[in-house]
Amino acid sequence: MADTQKKQREQLTEIFAAALAAVAPDAAVRRHVRLADGGKSLEAAGRSWDLTHGRVRVVGAGKGAAPMAQALEKLLGAHIAEGFVVVKYGHHLPLAHITIDQAAHPVPDAAGVSAAAHILDIARDCTLGDLLICLLTGGASALTPAPAPGLSLADLQETTSLLLQCGATIQEVNAVRKHLSLLGGGQLAAAANGADVLAIIVSDVVGDALDVIASGPTSPDPSTFAECLEILERFQILSRVPQRARERLEAGAAGSIPETPKPGDPLFEHVCNVLAATNRQALEAAAAKAEALGLEARILTDSLTGEAREVAAGLVAEARRAAASLKPGDRGVCLLAGGETTVTLTGAGLGGRNQEMALAAALELEGSHGISGIFAGTDGTDGPTDAAGGFADGESVARMGGREAALAFLQKNDSNAALLAGGDLLITGPTRTNVMDLAALLVEAPCAGASA
Structure with a gap:
């Protein structure tokens, strides 16, 4: 040379x-979240949460969820009542108050299904007065497959593979994922039973749209079942998508299955999404x-x-x-x-x-x-x-x-x-x-x- x-x-x-150092997820957490009132409250994005009432739960997913969890542990320590994050194989780090597991990316596996179920269980156990902190980075969608009723992991795997192979954008891939999942498209926030939700998000999508990053588990979802069918038709893969996945999308487009939570839904009054690092x-x-x-x-x-x-x-x-x-x-x-x-x-x-x-x-x-x-x-x-x-x-x-x-x-x-x-x-x-x-x-x- x-x-x-x-x-x-x-x-x-x-x-x-230098570019990588600037978007380190642990540093992003430290930049945007801090303790106040002598450690009695948590502040982020101009909002505050009282740590002396209710429980603090932490969930997370993505390639950068481990360092984010480490930073949050250093900040909150014993304030964390329960926590669980899932990362891509080989991306784990030691944690003290938050459990960590690993799963497959970009095509999901059974470990990811188990991780998604654990995250949903923690969210569903929340009540009014609790704070659910969500740590989300790129890769979260694949790491937390939560098949909707009637679907299998194989259905999600095959659908994801077809979309990746045909050149679909991440916006298009995640629109379909949301409508085959129990987590994406604001559904994680909806599962928290009215508890406050603070999501700290590292963006891996062009335009930094919160509804697309990690399939938007804590964000309103503007996409629809009908749009998902249009995406699959445009890439000429609708007939190749597993029958049960296709039938769910068709049933949703016909109004037989409820849509994901949309902009304006009052549930998002309790949600604070913080964009912590970007391209x-x-x-x-x-x-x-x-x-x-x-x-x-x-x-x-x-x-x-x-x-x-x-x-x-x-x-x-x-x-x-x-x-x-x-x-x-x-x-x-x-x-x-x-x-x-x-x-x-x-x-x-x-x-x-x-x-x-x-x-x-x-x-x-x-x-x-x-x-x-x-x-x-x-x-x-x-x-x-x-x-x-x-x-x-x-x-x-x-x-x-x-x-x-x-x-x-x-x-x-x-x-x-x-x-x-x-x-x-x-x-x-x-x-x-x-x-x-x-x-x-x-x-x-x-x-x-x-x-x-």
């Missing part, structure tokens, strides 16, 4: 680490680190969506435009973008949206100099792999075995193997946070005497 690529890769790694915060921290490294930082968007390989090509084109505007002596540029792309599977390879972006970017950058990129999931997991994403530079394709080999990898959606071959995989291990994905491209100014 040439000196320029090596230097840029080191800078990209530092920039990504924008990660981007701003990444920009600050880039500036500290002597680069000019430009945040392009925190709403990145679309087909992964097409988005990667667009970002590389933006980097080339930036390069064309630089003169010898100028600061290098760091282009930043955040969001969540999709991959429509046509091959049987192994990868994820960030790895596919890295592979596509490598093909666009082949033979170029002075531009390098990182494409990574802030949760440390990209698709069904142990990689967070990957790097790309002008030499990546050559390291993969040449353009023909790289194109074959892309056609098979086999980005993991391509990046492994080129030494371009990014492996971080569990980061225990999740604010979607981050892409950064570094553009070096030309050397004095270089041709335009």
Whole structure:
């Protein structure tokens, strides 16, 4: 690897680490929740709860729920009467007052069903005067499958897999999940019997819509059964969805099954949702680190969506435009973008949206100099792999075995193997946070005497 690529890769790694640090879930809890009145009350988002009356229960789910629970334990300690959180396998941490369990993501398993039932039991045991604190981060939907009456775990697994494979957005996936579940779409809040609910939420969706994050268990649900059927029809998978799931959605659309709680429902008068960490915060921290490294930082968007390989090509084109505007002596540029792309599977390879972006970017950058990129999931997991994403530079394709080999990898959606071959995989291990994905491209100014 040439000196320029090596230097840029080191800078990209530092920039990504700064982004992760800014959205650490435990720090997010500490920023937004505090004790007052000598420890007798809890304050968040301008509201206060008396800790001397009623019980404090804690439930949570998601890839970052463990550090959030740790932070809450340090704050509340023995005030916690009961607590339970579920995290993705390998994301657990030791807890003193809150029980922790693990389950599968992104396709749910039986451990997740058990976890969802435990969370519902705790909520249903609440009464007026109690406080139910909900810790929610990305991954919560898959980690807490609560099949609606008449449905099985297999029904949820198959439906989720179909939606993920066809390229549906997280908004579309979660709309369907809510209507096949007993937890999503405000139903967790409804189960709390009028108790106060404080939800501390780390966003993993574009636009930070509370009804979409973790399928919105404590938020009003604007989506409907009819919209779920439309989503499945549009992706041409309605006939492939398990019969019982399809029948439930059709019955709901016909009015035979009650809808999820909607905006304006009085139950939400007792609910306080706090958005504690977002992709924008990660981007701003990444920009600050880039500036500290002597680069000019430009945040392009925190709403990145679309087909992964097409988005990667667009970002590389933006980097080339930036390069064309630089003169010898100028600061290098760091282009930043955040969001969540999709991959429509046509091959049987192994990868994820960030790895596919890295592979596509490598093909666009082949033979170029002075531009390098990182494409990574802030949760440390990209698709069904142990990689967070990957790097790309002008030499990546050559390291993969040449353009023909790289194109074959892309056609098979086999980005993991391509990046492994080129030494371009990014492996971080569990980061225990999740604010979607981050892409950064570094553009070096030309050397004095270089041709335009």
